[in-house]
Amino acid sequence: MHMYKEENSIVSKILPPTKGNPRNSEGDFIRLKDGRIMFAYSYYHDVSDENDSSPCDIRCLISDDDGRTFHADSDDGLPRLLVSASKYGVDNIMSVSLCRMNNGDIGLFYMVKHRLEEQEDGEHILSSDYVLARSSDEGVSFYTEKSILPRRYPGYYVVNNSRVQRLSDGRLVVPMAQHAYRRDVGGGCGENGSVWFLFSDDDGETWYRNAYRLDCPDSSYSFRGLQEPGIIELPNGVLYAHARSAVGCHYESVSIDKGVHWFSPQRSRFTSPLSPLTIGKNPYTGKYYAVWTPVPEYNGKYLLENSRARTPLVMAQSDDGYNFDLDNIQIIEPDRTGWYCYTAMFFADEKTMLLSYCSTPASIGNLAQTTIRRIELEK
Numbered sequence: 001m002h003m004y005k006e007e008n009s010i011v012s013k014i015l016p017p018t019k020g021n022p023r024n025s026e027g028d029f030i031r032l033k034d035g036r037i038m039f040a041y042s043y044y045h046d047v048s049d050e051n052d053s054s055p056c057d058i059r060c061l062i063s064d065d066d067g068r069t070f071h072a073d074s075d076d077g078l079p080r081l082l083v084s085a086s087k088y089g090v091d092n093i094m095s096v097s098l099c100r101m102n103n104g105d106i107g108l109f110y111m112v113k114h115r116l117e118e119q120e121d122g123e124h125i126l127s128s129d130y131v132l133a134r135s136s137d138e139g140v141s142f143y144t145e146k147s148i149l150p151r152r153y154p155g156y157y158v159v160n161n162s163r164v165q166r167l168s169d170g171r172l173v174v175p176m177a178q179h180a181y182r183r184d185v186g187g188g189c190g191e192n193g194s195v196w197f198l199f200s201d202d203d204g205e206t207w208y209r210n211a212y213r214l215d216c217p218d219s220s221y222s223f224r225g226l227q228e229p230g231i232i233e234l235p236n237g238v239l240y241a242h243a244r245s246a247v248g249c250h251y252e253s254v255s256i257d258k259g260v261h262w263f264s265p266q267r268s269r270f271t272s273p274l275s276p277l278t279i280g281k282n283p284y285t286g287k288y289y290a291v292w293t294p295v296p297e298y299n300g301k302y303l304l305e306n307s308r309a310r311t312p313l314v315m316a317q318s319d320d321g322y323n324f325d326l327d328n329i330q331i332i333e334p335d336r337t338g339w340y341c342y343t344a345m346f347f348a349d350e351k352t353m354l355l356s357y358c359s360t361p362a363s364i365g366n367l368a369q370t371t372i373r374r375i376e377l378e379k
Contacts, residue, residue, distance in 0.1 A: 003289070003317050003330050008376035012354070013061065013070040015041070017368040023050035024370045026161035027356045029346035030098035030106060032138045037063040037348065039070055039356060040082055040108065040139075041370060042094040042161075050368050053126060056092045058083045058110055060139065067346075067354045067374045083133060083142065088112050093131075097164035099172070102203040106135040108142065109164050109174070111157070128157050130174065132204050148174070148198060148207045155179070158193070160228045160276055162344035167233050173259050174198040175229035175241060178213070193225035195243050197259045214243070214253055214265050222246040226265065228276040232288065234321040246274045248295050269326055271295040275310040280345035281321065282353070282377075288321040291332070291343045291355065313340035313357060332373070337362040351377045 015024035027041030043059040044050060059079035061070040074080040085093045092113040099107040112129040133145040149157065159176045166172055177193040195214035200207045216225045226243035234240055239255040241262065252268040255261060270277055270292055277292040293310045313333040318324040332355070333340045339360045346354040352374065359371035 002328075002378060003315060004375050004377050008378075009332070010068070010374050011371060012063070012067055012374045013039075013372040014359070015370040015372075017050070017364060021045055022047065023054075023056075023365070023368045025358050025367050026095045026342045027370060028096050028098045028162040028344045029354055029356070030100065031348075033104075034138070037067055037346070037354070038098070038139055039063070039372060040096045040098060041079075041356070042096070043079060050365050052094070053092050053113055055085065056094045057081060057085055058093060058096055058108070066348050066352065067372070070372055082108065082139060083110065083145075085112075087145075090114055095159055095161045097159075097162050097174075099164050099166060101134065102170070104136070106139050107164075107204060108133045108135065108139075109148075109159070111159055112147075126156055127154060130157060130159055130176070130198075134204075148200070148204065150207065150209060153178075153196075153209060157196075158228060160230065161342055162278070163230050165231055165233065167239075167258060168237065169258065170201070170203070171258055172200040172204060173231060173239070174207075175231050177225075177227050177229055177243065192219070192223060193227040193243075195226050195229045195241070195265075197231075197241075199259060210260055210262070212261070214241070214262055216245055216247075216251060217265060218245075218247050218267075224274065226251055227274075230276070230278060231259070232279045232281060232321055235286070240279070240322060242268060242270065242277050242279065244272050244274055244276050248272070250277050250292070269324070273310060275341045276343075278343040278345055279321065280347075282347045282350070284347060284350035286319075288318040288324075289345065289353070290316045290318070290324050291345065291357075293340055309337075310339045310341045311336060313343075313359075333357075333359060335361070339366045342367070348374075353377055 023044035040060040044056045062073045063070045097109040101107045114127045130149045133142040135142045156179045157176045197210045224246035229243040231241045241253045250268045250270040251265040253262045253265045271294045275293045279290045314329045316324040316329045343357040355373045360369040
């Protein structure tokens with residue numbers, strides 16, 4: 001079974017690092033009311049450092065041809081600035097999700113990173129916030145921005161790009177990992193991640209958190225815990241959650257009450273070298289697609305000297321969002337030396353999928369470059 005033929009996949013845009021722009025990463029797509037497609041992403045600037053906590057704003061590109069090409073729509077020729085970190089008095093905002101709100105607004109979600117007390121060695125503990133900005137003019141300006149993370153839950157949280165989900169009943173869900181503490185050690189995710197979920201039943205006006213966190217049942221094998229969670233709603237209304245780990249696989253859990261309570265996490269069939277998984281549903285056909293990087297010698301992955309390498313990038317298909325055909329995966333990016341991760345998935349129509357993902361050769365850094373790929377799916 002083939003989801004697409006190689007000749008039906010084209011690279012729409014590559015965003016390489018440049019002088020003064022050392023990293024382009026973690027993005028998401030949305031269809032504008034005039035039919036164009038906007039791609040918003042993390043745009044690092046000013047310094048050569050590409051670490052997660054380095055200076056970063058949110059900028060965007062536009063496609064006028066259904067994702068075949070993307071271009072800047074600003075006077076200076078640069079990707080247009082959507083939100084600047086300086087607005088919050090910080091260096092870094094990143095990891096966007098885009099969502100159409102019930103009143104027609106564009107909802108732009110992103111992380112805001114705050115530096116807290118300095119340690120004796122000069123490093124800093126970091127804290128993060130999660131913000132929803134709303135635009136009534138299709139992303140030209142944002143008339144309100146507010147934190148959606150309840151103040152009684154401070155700490156360092158990680159929310160991946162393209163993770164905010166609207167359920168069939170209208171509920172908004174944000175999957176996030178909380179880390180007990182965060183030291184600025186080059187942008188790593190820190191230790192001992194636990195998974196939480198934020199909910200809104202009034203289109204983003206008020207938010208609350210589920211009652212119990214999800215922890216890795218195999219924590220004795222790894223201090224990483226569960227990280228970078230994502231969710232998808234299955235056809236029967238059950239929510240399926242997944243999170244990366246450092247024990248060679250993604251963990252999974254399900255909720256039968258729209259995310260309030262969850263079953264204990266267990267190991268899934270998706271192997272992983274501490275790299276995220278993305279699952280998306282084609283709203284036109286109801287089919288589900290998973291994109292991830294498996295571990296060495298599993299489903300076509302090469303045996304690598306560095307077992308943490310995030311390659312190759314592969315895709316599998318499912319009719320129900322849970323039972324994926326892992327015996328018939330398709331390799332999207334086969335390069336043995338590259339890093340492929342932080343995928344966003346968008347369906348332009350019944351047969352057209354757009355993927356964005358970090359796609360960095362070893363020669364220029366782990367997360368410095370992003371590719372947007374357009375795939376014509378087979379029925």
